[in-house]
Amino acid sequence: xxxxxxxxxxxxxxxxxxxxxxxxxxxxxxxxxxxxxxxxxxxxxxxxxxxxxxxxxxxxxxxxxxxxxxxxxxxxxxxxxxxxxxxxxxxxxxxxxxxxxxxxxxxxxxxxxxxxxxxxxxxxxxxxxxxxxxxxxxxxxxxxxxxxxxxxxxxxxxxxxxxxxxxxxxxxxxxxxxxxxxxxxxxxxxxxxxxxxxxxxxxxxxxxxxxxxxxxxxxxxxxxxxxxxxxxxxxxxxxxxxxxxxxxxxxxxxxxxxxxxxxxxxxxxxxxxxxxxxxxxxxxxxxxxxxxxxxxxxxxxxxxxxxxxxxxxxxx
Amino acid sequence: xxxxxxxxxxxxxxxxxxxxxxxxxxxxxxxxxxxxxxxxxxxxxxxxxxxxxxxxxxxxxxxxxxxxxxxxxxxxxxxxxxxxxxxxxxxxxxxxxxxxxxxxxxxxxxxxxxxxxxxxxxxxxxxxxxxxxxxxxxxxxxxxxxxxxxxxxxxxxxxxxxxxxxxxxxxxxxxxxxxxxxxxxxxxxxxxxxxxxxxxxxxxxxxxxxxxxxxxxxxxxxxxxxxxxxxxxxxxxxxx
Numbered sequence: 309x310x311x312x313x314x315x316x317x318x319x320x321x322x323x324x325x326x327x328x329x330x331x332x333x334x335x336x337x338x339x340x341x342x343x344x345x346x347x348x349x350x351x352x353x354x355x356x357x358x359x360x361x362x363x364x365x366x367x368x369x370x371x372x373x374x375x376x377x378x379x380x381x382x383x384x385x386x387x388x389x390x391x392x393x394x395x396x397x398x399x400x401x402x403x404x405x406x407x408x409x410x411x412x413x414x415x416x417x418x419x420x421x422x423x424x425x426x427x428x429x430x431x432x433x434x435x436x437x438x439x440x441x442x443x444x445x446x447x448x449x450x451x452x453x454x455x456x457x458x459x460x461x462x463x464x465x466x467x468x469x470x471x472x473x474x475x476x477x478x479x480x481x482x483x484x485x486x487x488x489x490x491x492x493x494x495x496x497x498x499x500x501x502x503x504x505x506x507x508x509x510x511x512x513x514x515x516x517x518x519x520x521x522x523x524x525x526x527x528x529x530x531x532x533x534x535x536x537x538x539x540x541x542x543x544x545x546x547x548x549x550x551x552x553x554x555x556x557x558x559x560x561x562x563x564x565x566x567x568x569x570x571x572x573x574x575x576x577x578x579x580x581x582x583x584x585x586x587x588x589x590x591x592x593x594x595x596x597x598x599x600x601x602x603x604x605x606x607x608x609x610x611x612x613x614x615x616x617x618x619x620x621x622x623x624x
Numbered sequence: 625x626x627x628x629x630x631x632x633x634x635x636x637x638x639x640x641x642x643x644x645x646x647x648x649x650x651x652x653x654x655x656x657x658x659x660x661x662x663x664x665x666x667x668x669x670x671x672x673x674x675x676x677x678x679x680x681x682x683x684x685x686x687x688x689x690x691x692x693x694x695x696x697x698x699x700x701x702x703x704x705x706x707x708x709x710x711x712x713x714x715x716x717x718x719x720x721x722x723x724x725x726x727x728x729x730x731x732x733x734x735x736x737x738x739x740x741x742x743x744x745x746x747x748x749x750x751x752x753x754x755x756x757x758x759x760x761x762x763x764x765x766x767x768x769x770x771x772x773x774x775x776x777x778x779x780x781x782x783x784x785x786x787x788x789x790x791x792x793x794x795x796x797x798x799x800x801x802x803x804x805x806x807x808x809x810x811x812x813x814x815x816x817x818x819x820x821x822x823x824x825x826x827x828x829x830x831x832x833x834x835x836x837x838x839x840x841x842x843x844x845x846x847x848x849x850x851x852x853x854x855x856x857x858x859x860x861x862x863x864x
Contacts, residue, residue: 377658378658378659379658381657381658382657382658382659386792390792390794390795392657392658392659393657393658442790443790445659445662491792491794578734578735580736581735581736581737581787581788582734582735582736582737582738582787582788583730583731583732583733583734583735584734585727585730585731585734586721586727586730586731588659588661588662588720590658590659592661594660594661594719595718595719595722595723596722597721597722597723597724597727598720598721598722598724598727598731600727
């Protein structure tokens with residue numbers, strides 16, 4: 309089953325033949341392998357949905373997923389390295405099985421879940437989202453996951469729960485930059501306002517491209533918030549806390565003028581040192597113009613209401 | 625001997641194009657990674673920086689080694705730096721932006737790190753077009769002044785490098801240290817020369833030199849005639 313994102317993609321994003329080929333390959337991969345917990349019928353549905361021609365008006369084209377090879381080899385995983393390519397190799401040393409996730413704070417039912425138990429209680433679906441990095445590149449990834457709201461509801465947040473704080477795994481044995489205390493404060497912490505966390509577009513992902521999540525992409529469980537810059541979508545989540553006050557998030561603490569708490573994708577609000585007006589789509593060919601970045605990464609029709617009273621320049 | 629030095633110059637010049645060949649091979653074999661456009665752009669920028677640094681290294685090397693034959697290399701390396709910088713700019717405009725001038729204009733306007741890149745490129749461009757002998761002749765004394773702008777270009781380049789990074793400032797540190805050494809050398813030479821000049825006229829003992837006419841044969845204009853300059857009075861001036 310596919311989650312519609314109510315997004316019309318302009319005709320300027322016509323598929324490159326290469327991307328088409330890659331897409332076929334991805335479909336083949338999807339047919340070949342199943343994620344634990346994803347029923348084969350669900351995947352079969354995904355496939356058929358995926359091959360449907362776009363129904364929307366004439367200016368619409370489907371979101372073209374980026375080749376999995378690119379997504380697998382282009383990750384910012386600063387716990388391991390500052391190099392996007394080397395992270396693929398280095399992240400393989402992270403033990404992800406068994407994995408447990410703690411849910412605590414302002415909830416009625418705090419719990420520590422074994423990951424398998426958590427996933428068995430959720431129905432996994434495919435979410436094809438555009439992923440926009442603060443470094444002005446983007447890709448389209450078919451995530452496998454479930455709405456964060458479903459998990460939070462099970463913990464029963466108290467009315468005092470105003471924010472959600474996520475903490476990544478702290479494993480200095482396998483993560484060189486945690487061991488060396490390099491650059492950022494570890495472990496990595498991210499946060500959302502409670503209404504952002506409960507939004508149906510906000511998911512916890514445990515796989516992509518029809519397979520379980522590669523370690524460099526945030527296995528075994530990561531957040532995906534498609535209307536925010538990529539660094540908000542924290543990887544390898546160990547703890548989810550519901551809290552009263554806004555959490556101090558890692559990048560915001562490191563450079564508060566550069567990376568705000570909200571970090572909503574917004575072409576009108578440049579980073580202090582570079583423009584956010586356009587983005588390079590990974591997989592696009594040489595001499596292809598960049599893509600004009602959209603407010604809320606194109607998910608404005610669903611999330612703009614969350615920020616209706618806010619000055620987005622101030623709350624960047 | 626003459627032919628040997630020409631050959632050496634030629635071989636080194638051709639070697640400067642090896643990075644371009646390596647990059648071309650990586651393009652042809654699709655070996656530029658997941659973001660090939662950025663990889664291409666950055667690798668050209670890196671080589672421009674490296675050749676600019678090498679250009680700046682020639683004068684210190686010449687001073688330290690007392691070898692006088694390196695000026696030709698300085699010009700050549702500077703032009704190679706300009707060559708890679710030009711490719712870097714062209715890739716930004718065409719390969720990355722597909723010559724979409726509207727997007728390019730906004731991108732430059734909103735990106736302070738690019739302003740410094742633009743400044744550096746304008747300087748390096750100006751230096752490249754004033755590099756030939758006839759330009760050097762026509763600029764005369766100003767040539768040296770104009771070409772001192774290379775220091776400003778190098779500083780702009782290193783900030784350009786730092787500002788495009790998200791946070792890991794360790795990466796360009798190596799080049800920053802090298803630049804500090806290269807510019808530091810020039811400052812050291814300047815300070816040394818200044819001190820040398822001071823030694824000629826010690827600042828603690830200022831002297832006043834006046835001429836007193838030997839006789840009264842001063843012309844009506846008041847200027848002492850040659851013969852009247854014979855007597856000089858040198859007196860020490862107390863600073864306090």
